[in-house]
Amino acid sequence: AQxxxxxxxxxxxxxxxSLELRCNYSYGATPYLFWYVQSPGQGLQLxxxxxxxxxxxxxxxxxxxxxxxxxxxxxxxxxxxHWSDAAEYFCAVGARTNAGKSTFGDGTTLTVKP
Amino acid sequence: xxxxxxxxxxxxxxxxxxxxxxxxxDMDHENMFWYRQDPGLxxxxxxxxxxxxxxEKGDIPEGYSVSREKKERFSLILESASTNxxxxxxxxxxxxxxxxxxxxxxxxxxxx
Numbered sequence: 001a002q003x004x005x006x007x008x009x010x011x012x013x014x015x016x017x018s019l020e021l022r023c024n025y026s027y028g029a030t031p032y033l034f035w036y037v038q039s040p041g042q043g044l045q046l047x048x049x050x051x052x053x054x055x056x057x058x059x060x061x062x063x064x065x066x067x068x069x070x071x072x073x074x075x076x077x078x079x080x081x082h083w084s085d086a087a088e089y090f091c092a093v094g095a096r097t098n099a100g101k102s103t104f105g106d107g108t109t110l111t112v113k114p
Numbered sequence: 115x116x117x118x119x120x121x122x123x124x125x126x127x128x129x130x131x132x133x134x135x136x137x138x139x140d141m142d143h144e145n146m147f148w149y150r151q152d153p154g155l156x157x158x159x160x161x162x163x164x165x166x167x168x169x170e171k172g173d174i175p176e177g178y179s180v181s182r183e184k185k186e187r188f189s190l191i192l193e194s195a196s197t198n199x200x201x202x203x204x205x206x207x208x209x210x211x212x213x214x215x216x217x218x219x220x221x222x223x224x225x226x
Contacts, residue, residue, distance in 0.1 A: 009154070034214060043118070043204055043217030044157075090156060101147075101172070102215060106156040 002027040002093045006105035013081050014113045021076040021108050023065075023091030032094035033074040034102065035065055039087045047089075050074065061085070086112045117141070120205050120218040127225050133192040135221050137205030144210060146188035147172075148180065151202040151220070163188055195225045 003026045013019050025031055032051055036044040048059025055067040065076045074091060088109050092102040121136035139146065145164050149157040149172075159172030161180040169180050177199060181189045188207075192199055202222050206215040 004156075006156075036215075036217075041219070043219045044206075044215070045217070046214045049214055092157075101159060101162055103159070103173075104149075104157040106154055 002031065002095050002103045004091050004093050004103055004105035006089075006091055006108050008108045009106070010109045010111070012111040012113060015083050016080050019076075019078045019081045019085070019110070021089050021091075021110070023074045023076065023105060024072050025074060025091070025093045026072065027093055027095065030069070032102075033065075033067060034092040034094065035059065035063070035074075035076045036090045036092060036104075037061075037087045038090065038107075044090060047076070081110075081112055083112045083114065086110055118205055118207055118216050118218040120203075120221050122221050123219065125221055125223045127192075127195050127223065129196060129225060131192075131195050131225075133195050133223070133225075135190040135192075135203055135205075135223070137188045137190070137218055138186050139188075139207040139216070140186065141207060141209065141216065142185065143207035143216070144185075145208045145213075146182065147206045147208075147215065148178075148188065148190045149204045149206065150174070151204055157204065160190065195223075197225050199223065200225045 005024045034049045035047040038044045050057045050067045088107045090107045091105045094102040118139045147162040148160040163169045163182045179191045204220045205218040
């Protein structure tokens with residue numbers, strides 16, 4: 001069965017600083033990988049996804065993520081954080097054999113200091 | 115713009131009541147999902163459906179059932195609500211096999 005671990009429950013960064021959110025997955029083959037963001041009181045919105053090809057994936061709002069098969073990781077990065085990036089971030093893995101069934105990590109809450 | 119609409123933003127029910135959570139998508143998506151979200155536990159899949167009248171159990175189906183009579187509508191049913199079903203419920207849809215999910219804004223259900 002697939003699983004996702006987000007080791008950091010809560011991260012605080014200063015506005016303008018760089019950001020890296022960690023995600024490790026467990027899956028027997030090449031997975032589909034996603035990062036979603038959830039603002040308070042809202043549903044989740046897709047930031048980016050990896051299906052195949054280039055292991056560095058660009059997403060919306062200036063985010064990027066890198067798939068590293070050897071480390072079973074898919075870390076999310078942003079070079080300069082804005083106050084509006086404060087939210088909860090979820091990494092998810094989808095099995096290629098299932099009809100869209102994704103497994104989510106427990107989430108990382110990002111706080112941005114002024 | 116794509117839209118997934120959940121009928122209620124907040125819902126308060128009593129233990130033992132039958133509860134219906136409704137979700138409608140306007141994107142003609144094949145797949146629809148119900149997740150529950152609890153602090154520290156992320157999102158857990160309750161049920162999903164990849165076609166009308168088709169359903170599959172997710173990771174935590176106990177105490178829940180679903181109905182998909184029309185492609186655009188996916189209902190989650192709590193046959194006899196219990197306090198441990200107090201949670202945020204998120205509906206999502208996707209166009210095909212393992213594609214990105216489009217989420218509704220969620221229903222915060224409190225069972226007293």
